[in-house]
Amino acid sequence: MMILDRRGFSALLLAAAASLATAPALAQPGPAGPDPRRWVEGRLGAVTRLLAQSGDAGAATAARDAQVARILNGMLDIEELGRRALDPYFGQQSAADQAAFVSLLRQLIERNYRNNLESTLSWAVTYGAGTTAADGTVVVPTTARSRTNTRTEPVTIDYHLRRRANDWIVYDIVTNRSSLVQSYRDGYTRIVRDRGFPELLRRLRQRVAALGTGAAVNP
Secondary structure (H helix, E strand, O other): OOOOOHHHHHHHHHHHOOOOOOOOOOOOOOOOOOOHHHHHHHHHHHHHHHHOOOOOOOHHHHHHHHHHHHHHHHHEOHHHHHHHHHOOOHHHOOHHHHHHHHHHHHHHHHHHHHHOHHHHOOEEEEEOOOEEOOOOOEEEEEEEEEOOOOOOOOEEEEEEEEEEOOEEEEEEEEEOOEEHHHHHHHHHHHHHHHHOHHHHHHHHHHHHHHHOOOOOOOO
Protein backbone atom coordinates (compact mmCIF):
# COMPACT_ATOMS: atom_id res chain seq x y z
CA MET A 1 0.00 0.00 0.00
CA MET A 2 1.38 3.39 -0.96
CA ILE A 3 1.47 5.66 2.06
CA LEU A 4 3.31 8.67 0.70
CA ASP A 5 2.06 11.07 -1.92
CA ARG A 6 3.77 11.29 -5.31
CA ARG A 7 2.31 14.64 -6.36
CA GLY A 8 3.72 16.81 -3.64
CA PHE A 9 7.21 15.43 -3.95
CA SER A 10 7.10 15.70 -7.75
CA ALA A 11 6.29 19.36 -7.26
CA LEU A 12 9.53 19.85 -5.40
CA LEU A 13 11.41 18.19 -8.22
CA LEU A 14 9.76 20.39 -10.85
CA ALA A 15 10.62 23.51 -8.93
CA ALA A 16 14.23 22.43 -8.56
CA ALA A 17 14.55 22.40 -12.35
CA ALA A 18 14.21 26.18 -12.73
CA SER A 19 15.98 28.03 -15.54
CA LEU A 20 19.78 28.12 -15.28
CA ALA A 21 19.88 31.47 -16.95
CA THR A 22 17.86 33.15 -14.22
CA ALA A 23 18.90 31.18 -11.13
CA PRO A 24 20.47 33.56 -8.58
CA ALA A 25 23.13 32.71 -6.05
CA LEU A 26 22.09 31.66 -2.56
CA ALA A 27 20.78 34.66 -0.65
CA GLN A 28 22.75 35.52 2.47
CA PRO A 29 20.54 36.27 5.49
CA GLY A 30 20.78 39.83 6.75
CA PRO A 31 19.78 41.10 10.18
CA ALA A 32 16.09 40.99 9.21
CA GLY A 33 16.41 37.76 7.21
CA PRO A 34 16.31 37.25 3.44
CA ASP A 35 13.35 38.05 1.24
CA PRO A 36 11.29 34.80 1.16
CA ARG A 37 10.86 34.81 -2.61
CA ARG A 38 14.58 35.23 -3.18
CA TRP A 39 15.26 32.63 -0.51
CA VAL A 40 13.20 29.99 -2.34
CA GLU A 41 14.51 31.00 -5.76
CA GLY A 42 18.11 31.02 -4.59
CA ARG A 43 18.03 27.53 -3.13
CA LEU A 44 16.24 26.00 -6.08
CA GLY A 45 18.68 27.78 -8.38
CA ALA A 46 21.57 26.23 -6.47
CA VAL A 47 20.04 22.78 -6.95
CA THR A 48 19.59 23.48 -10.65
CA ARG A 49 23.23 24.34 -11.10
CA LEU A 50 24.20 21.08 -9.41
CA LEU A 51 21.89 19.12 -11.70
CA ALA A 52 23.49 20.72 -14.72
CA GLN A 53 26.91 19.37 -13.77
CA SER A 54 27.80 16.44 -15.98
CA GLY A 55 30.02 13.66 -14.79
CA ASP A 56 30.55 9.95 -14.74
CA ALA A 57 28.83 7.82 -12.15
CA GLY A 58 30.91 7.37 -9.05
CA ALA A 59 32.56 9.78 -6.68
CA ALA A 60 31.57 12.89 -8.64
CA THR A 61 27.91 11.90 -8.72
CA ALA A 62 27.97 10.95 -5.05
CA ALA A 63 29.46 14.32 -4.18
CA ARG A 64 26.81 16.12 -6.22
CA ASP A 65 24.02 14.13 -4.58
CA ALA A 66 25.44 14.95 -1.16
CA GLN A 67 25.37 18.66 -1.98
CA VAL A 68 21.78 18.37 -3.21
CA ALA A 69 20.81 16.57 0.00
CA ARG A 70 22.50 19.28 2.06
CA ILE A 71 20.48 22.02 0.35
CA LEU A 72 17.24 20.09 0.77
CA ASN A 73 17.99 19.41 4.42
CA GLY A 74 18.43 23.13 4.97
CA MET A 75 15.35 24.02 2.96
CA LEU A 76 12.74 21.50 4.11
CA ASP A 77 11.59 21.12 7.69
CA ILE A 78 11.01 17.37 7.52
CA GLU A 79 10.33 17.11 11.25
CA GLU A 80 7.68 19.83 11.15
CA LEU A 81 6.17 18.33 8.00
CA GLY A 82 5.98 14.93 9.68
CA ARG A 83 4.64 16.43 12.90
CA ARG A 84 1.81 18.17 11.05
CA ALA A 85 1.08 15.09 8.93
CA LEU A 86 0.80 12.83 12.00
CA ASP A 87 -1.01 15.27 14.30
CA PRO A 88 -1.99 14.31 16.99
CA TYR A 89 -0.13 10.99 16.88
CA PHE A 90 3.38 12.37 16.45
CA GLY A 91 3.45 13.93 19.90
CA GLN A 92 2.25 10.68 21.45
CA GLN A 93 5.35 8.76 20.35
CA SER A 94 8.66 8.43 22.17
CA ALA A 95 11.54 10.68 21.15
CA ALA A 96 13.27 7.63 19.64
CA ASP A 97 10.24 6.72 17.49
CA GLN A 98 9.83 10.33 16.39
CA ALA A 99 13.48 10.46 15.33
CA ALA A 100 13.15 7.13 13.49
CA PHE A 101 10.13 8.40 11.56
CA VAL A 102 11.82 11.65 10.55
CA SER A 103 14.98 9.81 9.48
CA LEU A 104 13.04 7.35 7.31
CA LEU A 105 10.98 10.12 5.74
CA ARG A 106 14.13 12.10 4.95
CA GLN A 107 15.78 9.09 3.28
CA LEU A 108 12.76 8.44 1.09
CA ILE A 109 12.46 12.07 0.00
CA GLU A 110 16.16 12.40 -0.82
CA ARG A 111 16.32 9.15 -2.81
CA ASN A 112 13.15 9.92 -4.76
CA TYR A 113 14.63 13.30 -5.57
CA ARG A 114 17.71 11.66 -7.08
CA ASN A 115 15.61 9.07 -8.91
CA ASN A 116 13.59 11.81 -10.61
CA LEU A 117 16.34 14.28 -11.51
CA GLU A 118 16.39 13.64 -15.22
CA SER A 119 12.61 13.79 -15.61
CA THR A 120 12.39 17.33 -14.23
CA LEU A 121 15.10 19.15 -16.17
CA SER A 122 12.71 20.15 -18.97
CA TRP A 123 10.57 22.30 -16.65
CA ALA A 124 11.00 26.01 -15.99
CA VAL A 125 9.64 27.89 -12.99
CA THR A 126 8.46 31.46 -12.49
CA TYR A 127 8.19 32.95 -9.01
CA GLY A 128 5.48 35.23 -7.63
CA ALA A 129 5.66 37.65 -4.73
CA GLY A 130 5.29 36.13 -1.29
CA THR A 131 2.22 36.85 0.84
CA THR A 132 2.49 37.05 4.63
CA ALA A 133 -0.18 35.71 6.99
CA ALA A 134 -1.04 37.12 10.41
CA ASP A 135 1.05 34.44 12.14
CA GLY A 136 4.16 35.48 10.18
CA THR A 137 4.20 32.50 7.82
CA VAL A 138 4.69 33.24 4.12
CA VAL A 139 3.43 31.62 0.93
CA VAL A 140 5.67 31.92 -2.15
CA PRO A 141 3.71 30.96 -5.29
CA THR A 142 5.44 29.47 -8.32
CA THR A 143 4.32 28.12 -11.68
CA ALA A 144 6.14 25.27 -13.44
CA ARG A 145 5.88 24.91 -17.22
CA SER A 146 7.28 22.32 -19.57
CA ARG A 147 9.97 23.67 -21.89
CA THR A 148 9.56 20.81 -24.36
CA ASN A 149 5.77 20.54 -24.63
CA THR A 150 3.84 23.81 -24.61
CA ARG A 151 0.55 21.89 -24.54
CA THR A 152 1.28 20.53 -21.10
CA GLU A 153 -0.79 22.25 -18.44
CA PRO A 154 1.31 24.39 -16.06
CA VAL A 155 1.61 23.27 -12.46
CA THR A 156 1.15 25.71 -9.58
CA ILE A 157 3.48 25.09 -6.65
CA ASP A 158 3.10 27.14 -3.47
CA TYR A 159 5.84 27.01 -0.83
CA HIS A 160 4.70 27.59 2.75
CA LEU A 161 7.51 29.01 4.84
CA ARG A 162 7.98 29.86 8.48
CA ARG A 163 10.72 31.77 10.26
CA ARG A 164 13.73 29.94 11.63
CA ALA A 165 15.95 32.44 13.46
CA ASN A 166 16.99 34.96 10.75
CA ASP A 167 16.17 32.53 7.96
CA TRP A 168 13.24 30.63 6.43
CA ILE A 169 12.30 26.98 6.14
CA VAL A 170 9.59 25.20 4.12
CA TYR A 171 7.00 23.29 6.15
CA ASP A 172 4.49 22.47 3.37
CA ILE A 173 4.26 22.43 -0.43
CA VAL A 174 0.87 22.84 -2.12
CA THR A 175 0.64 21.60 -5.70
CA ASN A 176 -2.45 22.53 -7.71
CA ARG A 177 -4.18 23.16 -4.36
CA SER A 178 -3.11 19.74 -3.02
CA SER A 179 -1.16 20.03 0.24
CA LEU A 180 1.79 17.70 0.77
CA VAL A 181 1.13 17.67 4.52
CA GLN A 182 -2.54 16.85 3.99
CA SER A 183 -1.71 14.09 1.52
CA TYR A 184 0.65 12.54 4.06
CA ARG A 185 -1.93 12.95 6.82
CA ASP A 186 -4.57 11.11 4.82
CA GLY A 187 -2.35 8.01 4.61
CA TYR A 188 -0.34 8.18 7.81
CA THR A 189 -3.07 8.82 10.35
CA ARG A 190 -5.19 6.03 8.92
CA ILE A 191 -2.35 3.53 9.35
CA VAL A 192 -1.53 4.71 12.87
CA ARG A 193 -5.19 4.71 13.87
CA ASP A 194 -5.94 1.26 12.45
CA ARG A 195 -2.62 -0.56 12.88
CA GLY A 196 -0.49 1.50 15.23
CA PHE A 197 2.67 3.59 14.90
CA PRO A 198 5.01 0.52 14.75
CA GLU A 199 3.21 -0.55 11.57
CA LEU A 200 3.84 2.84 9.98
CA LEU A 201 7.54 2.57 10.82
CA ARG A 202 7.62 -1.00 9.46
CA ARG A 203 6.20 0.10 6.11
CA LEU A 204 8.56 3.03 5.88
CA ARG A 205 11.52 0.75 6.64
CA GLN A 206 10.39 -1.58 3.86
CA ARG A 207 10.50 1.28 1.42
CA VAL A 208 13.92 2.39 2.57
CA ALA A 209 15.17 -1.21 2.23
CA ALA A 210 13.82 -1.29 -1.31
CA LEU A 211 16.00 1.69 -2.19
CA GLY A 212 19.04 -0.56 -2.32
CA THR A 213 17.42 -2.74 -4.98
CA GLY A 214 16.98 0.15 -7.40
CA ALA A 215 13.21 -0.22 -7.29
CA ALA A 216 11.04 2.86 -7.68
CA VAL A 217 9.97 4.00 -4.23
CA ASN A 218 7.36 6.70 -3.73
CA PRO A 219 7.55 8.93 -0.64
